[in-house]
Amino acid sequence: MPAPTVEQLVHREASLKKVIGEQGETTEAAKRRATKKKLRRAQRKRRRFVAQEAALAKAQPKPAAEESKSESQPVAEESKAAKTE
Numbered sequence: 001m002p003a004p005t006v007e008q009l010v011h012r013e014a015s016l017k018k019v020i021g022e023q024g025e026t027t028e029a030a031k032r033r034a035t036k037k038k039l040r041r042a043q044r045k046r047r048r049f050v051a052q053e054a055a056l057a058k059a060q061p062k063p064a065a066e067e068s069k070s071e072s073q074p075v076a077e078e079s080k081a082a083k084t085e
Helices: 006-023 029-059 064-084
Strands: none
Touching (some): 006 029
């Protein structure tokens, strides 16, 4: 089974909140506790996924093409100046 996406987890949270709302106070405490526990787990998992995505986006280095362009331009200018002298 593939890992759930953030959108799937958001949908799961919404459905669990709906179930909790429908249950109200009429259901037994153990069933309410179990449903709330599932909701907390889904929320924790979603938050962890979002934090991991943000950390990966922040940690990714610049693409090599941009770095090579910025480094190669001054070298090319220096070599042109050396040729003209």
